[in-house]
Amino acid sequence: MIVTTGAGPSDETRAHAVELAARLSLPFVERRNRSLPQLRRQYGTDGILVVTAKGARLERAQGQPFFFHPNNAAFRIKRLERGDTDIMLSVCQIAPGDHVLDATLGLGADAIVFAHGVGEKGRVLGVESEPLIALLVEDGLRTWPTPSASLRQAMWRVEVAVGHHLDVLRTLPDRSFDVVYFDPMFTSAVADSAGIRGIRPYANPEPLSMEAVREALRVARRRVVLKEGKGGTLYKQLGFTPFRTRQHQVVYSYQDAPGGE
Template sequence: MTLVTTSRHPTAQEEMRARVLAAELGVPYVPRRGSLDDLDAEAVLVVTRERLVVHTPAGEIFFHPGMARPRVRELERGKPDVMVQAMGLRPGDTVLDCTLGLGSDAIVASFVVGGQGRVVGLEAVPVLAAVVRWGLQNYDPDHDGLRDAMRRIEVVRADHEAYLSTLPAASFDIVYFDPMFREPVMESAHMRPWRALACHQPLSRATIAAACRVARRRVVVKERSGSPVFAELGLTEVVGGRKSRIAYGVLDAAGMGAPA
């Protein structure tokens, strides 16, 4: 069960934001009384003046740009980014990120495609979508390019399987997936609460086929290097992974019959 509440001494505005958010999520709003531990819930979304935090028994979830910050700095210095290379990303491109998570990959993509491009991010878990939407719109990374890239991302709370079926053919240049790995690369403490709430549905060949219909140029899937998932999904071209634990499986539009 998920609940929404506020900090201990909320302003009228915070209380209103919490009520609106609870209504949007279709979950109860509970006026804050004492400790969050007294609320018997799988997740408590706490609205404060500065941020949105999800309290779970496994720890807290809140927005931060994570690796997007050093990756954008490297791009600014002219260094390559393996995801950007795997996507063949260019300014002005449109990207559908089917597994938004905390949005780090989407921020990097948004930075590269710029104001003439477009990045739409899908997140299936409502409470996670709420946190990332809030963060992308409100978190100040103290870096103009990063801030602009974050603000441009369109967050949609949706399951990608359902959403892909609503889109016209060839409507995005790149369709991207970074599903929850079967075995996490690093079981870092800060990822534990996210893993507890995230959608762990594995990608299927049917989802890749749906993505191929929507992608004008490429479908890209992030996985562990050497993962059997690439072959299972029919992704024969793999980019990166020689020195890294991460690799990207790529399907080109030319190879999947979609217009280039």
């Protein structure tokens, strides 16, 4: 894999590309008006990380490009600002100042909404097992251009940690987060929505384990929440209680922490 820029990059864009190449320990290649197929042939690689003024995207010869996008977080935050509710925040019983561990960060849309919900005095830590996804999402959270101050501030407040969620959970003290949230890679059709299609080839398909749930219950002060796609049955296998909503594309379920709030 190599890192390059779009055609005619600004000094700022080039510096951004050089920085990402260094963080990923990948070679930076000047674009020099070469097409992506030309670069693939010349450098014998399929994956090319292309950095432009709009951000970074991973391009392969086949399949969808992968790039950070806040997805539905912008729409959900707008609704919250109008006084509407967000089902995820309701299931998690989120209040300003809460600390949330998003154990399966992915593209980070849910983490952004959490960050808006907990506010400036709260904390949201997103854990992502795949280093490339983690870096591109962390970079996107800091650089995604948006006119919305609320969305921008929420994105900036999301912290990103690289690691398997079970390994990270094992390092955390008892009752150190109000909520631990799992959104494992959907296996149903909702996973093929345009918003997350690009991430699918790079995401960790490993199913959520009972051991991870036990660790999450130790770390959570309030509850552990699971999100699945339509028709998901993992909550039954892991002993979660379904949260009844009118939504049909997403299934939320929860387990209250022992001695929780």
